[in-house]
Amino acid sequence: MSPGATIQLNYKLQRESFALDVNIEVPTQGITAVFGPSGAGKTTLLRCIAGLEKSAGGTSRSVQERNIGYVFQEPRLFDHLSVRANIEYGQKRRSNNGGPDFDHVIELLGLQNFLSRSPSELSGGEAQRVAIARALMSSPKFVLMDEPLASLDQARRDEILPFLDRLHVESQVPIIYVSHNIDEVCRLCDHLVVIESGRVVADGELQDVLVRMDIPALGGDQSGSVIEGIAREHDAGDDLTRLAFSGGDLWVPGRAAEEGSSLRLRIRASDVSLCRSMPEQSTILNILPAVVEAIQPGNGPSMLVRLKLGDDRIVARVTRRSIRELGLQVSDQVFAQIKSVAVRSFCIPRNAVNYL
Amino acid sequence: MPGRSYAPTATRCVTDMDLLWQPLLLSIQLAGVTTIVLIFVATPIAWWLSQTDSSWKPLVQTTVALPIVLPPTVIGFYILIVLGPAGALGGWWVELTGSALTFSFTGLVIASCIYSLPFAVQPLTAAFESLGKQKLEAAWTLGASRMDAFFSVAVPLSIRGYLGAVVLSFAHTLGEFGVVLMVGGNIPGETRVVSIAIYDQVESLNYAAAHQLSALLLVVAFIALFAMFFVNRRWQR
Numbered sequence: 001m002s003p004g005a006t007i008q009l010n011y012k013l014q015r016e017s018f019a020l021d022v023n024i025e026v027p028t029q030g031i032t033a034v035f036g037p038s039g040a041g042k043t044t045l046l047r048c049i050a051g052l053e054k055s056a057g058g059t060s061r062s063v064q065e066r067n068i069g070y071v072f073q074e075p076r077l078f079d080h081l082s083v084r085a086n087i088e089y090g091q092k093r094r095s096n097n098g099g100p101d102f103d104h105v106i107e108l109l110g111l112q113n114f115l116s117r118s119p120s121e122l123s124g125g126e127a128q129r130v131a132i133a134r135a136l137m138s139s140p141k142f143v144l145m146d147e148p149l150a151s152l153d154q155a156r157r158d159e160i161l162p163f164l165d166r167l168h169v170e171s172q173v174p175i176i177y178v179s180h181n182i183d184e185v186c187r188l189c190d191h192l193v194v195i196e197s198g199r200v201v202a203d204g205e206l207q208d209v210l211v212r213m214d215i216p217a218l219g220g221d222q223s224g225s226v227i228e229g230i231a232r233e234h235d236a237g238d239d240l241t242r243l244a245f246s247g248g249d250l251w252v253p254g255r256a257a258e259e260g261s262s263l264r265l266r267i268r269a270s271d272v273s274l275c276r277s278m279p280e281q282s283t284i285l286n287i288l289p290a291v292v293e294a295i296q297p298g299n300g301p302s303m304l305v306r307l308k309l310g311d312d313r314i315v316a317r318v319t320r321r322s323i324r325e326l327g328l329q330v331s332d333q334v335f336a337q338i339k340s341v342a343v344r345s346f347c348i349p350r351n352a353v354n355y356l
Numbered sequence: 357m358p359g360r361s362y363a364p365t366a367t368r369c370v371t372d373m374d375l376l377w378q379p380l381l382l383s384i385q386l387a388g389v390t391t392i393v394l395i396f397v398a399t400p401i402a403w404w405l406s407q408t409d410s411s412w413k414p415l416v417q418t419t420v421a422l423p424i425v426l427p428p429t430v431i432g433f434y435i436l437i438v439l440g441p442a443g444a445l446g447g448w449w450v451e452l453t454g455s456a457l458t459f460s461f462t463g464l465v466i467a468s469c470i471y472s473l474p475f476a477v478q479p480l481t482a483a484f485e486s487l488g489k490q491k492l493e494a495a496w497t498l499g500a501s502r503m504d505a506f507f508s509v510a511v512p513l514s515i516r517g518y519l520g521a522v523v524l525s526f527a528h529t530l531g532e533f534g535v536v537l538m539v540g541g542n543i544p545g546e547t548r549v550v551s552i553a554i555y556d557q558v559e560s561l562n563y564a565a566a567h568q569l570s571a572l573l574l575v576v577a578f579i580a581l582f583a584m585f586f587v588n589r590r591w592q593r
Contacts (some may be wrong), residue, residue, distance in 0.1 A: 052493055063496040070497040076490050081513040089508075093499030138498045 005029075007142070007174065011048040013198075020044050020198040026141075030173040030190030031168055033180065033206070036217055041198040042178040046070070046144045047174070067095055069135030069143040069173075073150050075127035077119035083130050084115040090138025099139025099174075108170060109133045109163050127155035129163055142174040149184065157184075164188055165346070182222045184211070186266040188348040194218065195247050211313040213296040213304045219300045224268040225314040231257040240285075240340065247309025250338065251285045254343040264346045270311060271342035272316035275335040276326055288340040290314075295323065307336050314338075378545055379553035380572050384459070386549055387529040390468040394476040394525045395518070402480030403506070406487075417490065420477050422570040423470065432538025434469045439539065459541045464549075467539040468529045479531060483517020485512065516591055523584035526579050 006025035013020040015200060020041045025204045032121040034042050039309065047053040049069050051063040069090075077086050091102065100276050106112055109129045119127060128148050135143055146276075147165075150158045168188055180200070184218040184350040185206070194202040194217050201217070202209045210225050229245030234255050242249055243263050243311060252267065257263045290307040303323050305316045316336060328334070401420065405413060411535035423431055428480035439446040439457040449457045487510055511518070531550040540547030542556060550573050557566040 050497055052496075064499050064501055065494075067499070068497055072490070072492070072494065074490070076494040076496075078491060078509055078513070089495070089500075093504070095499060127424070134498065223371035 001285070002037065009049060011045065012051065013044065015047060018198060020197075022049065022195065024200055024203050026174065026176065026193075027191055028174045029169075030196065030197060031177050031188055031275075032193060033185040034176060034178045034195060035180065035185050035191045036195040038180060038198075040195045040217075041060075042180075042195060043073075043146055044198075045051045046146050046176065046178055050144055065095075067141045068139030068215050068289050069137075069138055071128070071132050071143065071145040071148045072137050073147050074078075074172060075119070075124075075131040077122075077127055077130055079119050081119075082115065082121065083111065083117050085120070086119065086130055087111075087115075087133045087137050092132050094139045094288035096139055100136055102137065104297040105133050105136050108166055116247060123156065125160045128160060132163070135192070140173060141172070143178065145175060145177045147178050147180070148208055150183070161187065182218070182224070183266060183344065184222070186209065186224075186344075187264070199289075211306055211315055213294060213298075213306060219304070221268075221270070223270075223298065223304060223317060224266060226264060226266055227309075227312045227313075227314065228262060228264050231259055231261055231263050233259060241345075244344075246311040247290070248288045250288075250343070251340045252343045252345045253341055253343075266344040266346070268342060269298075269315040269317035271337065271339045272307075273337045274305065274307075274316055274318060274322070274326070274328070275337060276289075278335055279337065282312075282337065284337040285340045286315055286336075288338070289337050290334055290336040292332045292334060294326060294330060307334070310337065371457065374544075375557075376568055376572070377395040377552070379548050379550045379569065380576075382461075382528055382545065382547075383551070383573070384576070386464055386468060387526045389465050390472060390529045391476075391522055391525045393465065393469050394472060395521065398473065398476035398480055398521060400590065402477050403475075403484055406475070406483045406484035420472050423472070424474050426470065428532065428534025429538060431471055432467065435470060435535065435539050439463050446536040449526075452527045458539060459543060459547060461540075463547055464536060464547055466538040467511055467535050468532060471535045472525045474526045476521040479520035479524060480514065483520075485513035487513055516588060519584055519587060519591075523580050527580050530577060530580075543544045 005028040007028055008025055010023045011020060018041065022045055034040055036043060044053060046276060048301050050068050051061065051066045060085070074075060078089065081089065087102070087105070091099070095207055106115070109132060111129060114122065114126060114130065119130070122130065132145075132148065146164055149160060152160065163186070166194050177185075177189055189206055190275050191314040192204065192206045193201070194209065194215055196217055202212055202215050207226050207228075209215075212218070214225070227245050227247075229250070232242045232244050232249070240251045241254065241263075242258070243252055243265065252263075252265060273284075275287075288309055290309045292305060293313065294306040296304050297320075298317055301321070302317050303320050305323070307314050307316060313338065399415070405417065417437050436458060437443050439449075441447055441450050441458070446457045457466065491509050491513065494507050495509045496502070500508060531551065533555070536547065536549055536552055540549075540552075542548050542552050548556075550569055554566050554569045554573070557563070557569065
């Protein structure tokens with residue numbers, strides 16, 4: 001599918017205490033996150049797309065005809081079949097020719113040694129990887145993932161996330177990924193749809209939506225931004241990696257990526273502070289010139305400040321008092337201090353960078 | 357107590373064996389055929405009951421469960437009326453085949469199916485209900501039609517329900533008496549099953565034969581139930 005192509009999603013659903021009304025276009029390339037608080041209707045939206053929920057709008061085609069790969073919150077493996085037979089279940093029922101190669105999908109999800117096992121012998125993370133392989137092998141037109149990590153503990157999530165990173169790189173089909181974990185969204189997704197009480201409140205490219213400050217779901221502790229750059233060098237002595245992006249250079253912890261490869265950074269608003277003048281003798285390594293683009297009240301005594309650094313934007317969360325004492329206004333020149341150890345970095349696929 | 361002959365003749369021997377084995381084989385045959393028919397009849401009923409929200413559900417549940425509560429004579433009486441040559445089904449059968457359903461093996465199978473229906477439907481319904489929708493939805497999204505998903509996912513995952521349904525239907529049919537007596541009577545080789553034969557022997561004060569038949573039935577029933585519980589335990593995870 002060509003870049004820029006979109007799929008139209010138009011669903012209306014009326015329940016006793018809940019109404020879903022969604023009309024959006026989803027890019028056919030990359031991963032689209034559907035983000036929102038519990039009860040916002042994320043799962044219901046996915047079920048409407050899959051045809052598991054009777055809804056007004058959309059098509060009247062049956063679940064089977066829609067040819068969608070669905071990864072549920074729980075793996076939902078067939079216990080009477082081996083791992084291999086589970087993965088082949090969808091493959092045998094493909095409605096189109098072609099589709100991904102069995103060995104390739106097995107390799108992608110690291111399942112080589114599990115094929116003859118029974119689902120009951122798998123850990124939660126392994127079972128979810130099998131569920132993903134099973135969905136991919138049915139050769140779907142697009143893949144829906146409903147919080148596939150929600151039922152796993154942190155250790156299991158960390159175990160499965162690298163496989164999702166690889167899927168992000170290699171997947172030829174668009175993926176819609178439901179989550180209420182903003183870190184997961186920032187790591188895996190390219191586009192972001194925010195829904196609240198069954199309605200879309202924001203939708204667009206990940207970086208653009210994150211720095212909008214008018215979305216309650218993205219406020220509070222969740223507020224932050226994502227920037228992307230290229231790893232330039234690794235300082236082995238201090239174990240830091242220098243990343244070049246449009247706003248300058250940033251030091252991030254550890255050997256975040258091979259030199260020359262793309263890196264995505266998640267910068268929480270609370271890890272960014274502001275100075276009028278270039279601070280001297282600060283413990284903060286990353287001090288970059290920035291321009292104030294917008295100032296808006298945040299939670300409690302805090303204010304959110306959107307900054308422009310080169311072509312990128314980040315959000316800072318500071319107290320109302322600081323804003324007043326510094327006399328900060330829109331278009332002011334400031335210095336943004338970003339705490340290195342707080343930055344989370346994720347290696348990201350090259351083709352996604354090109355596309356973004 | 358009448359003494360038994362200590363030097364039975366050859367003919368007497370054969371008759372003894374016939375008296376012993378013929379009713380047992382007939383009982384097993386009846387229970388086997390009934391069980392096979394019931395699995396096919398009970399599966400759609402149990403599936404419907406497990407999936408439906410229809411207001412007809414309680415009515416169907418009640419009808420299916422009635423044989424548990426009613427005395428076999430009541431069921432047998434109504435079946436006799438319906439299957440008899442003057443009854444709706446019985447009359448049609450006579451026209452079709454020229455012979456009556458009552459006092460025949462076929463008639464007994466029909467009666468046994470009605471009598472043992474709850475013992476097939478209830479374990480299956482419980483198994484289908486505990487299956488939930490989740491795995492079926494997964495199968496549908498993988499391209500399986502509803503029928504395909506039923507046979508490739510629902511049935512294999514409900515295998516313990518099927519085991520329960522098979523053993524209970526079989527054992528229950530093996531032990532039926534009242535319905536058989538009402539519908540089938542006591543025709544050797546045709547409708548004279550073990551339970552009837554035992555009654556017969558006791559009536560004629562032939563306790564030795566009654567003992568043998570009773571012990572055989574006890575052993576068969578024990579083995580059937582034991583096999584079910586044993587396999588069930590092994591399938592438990």
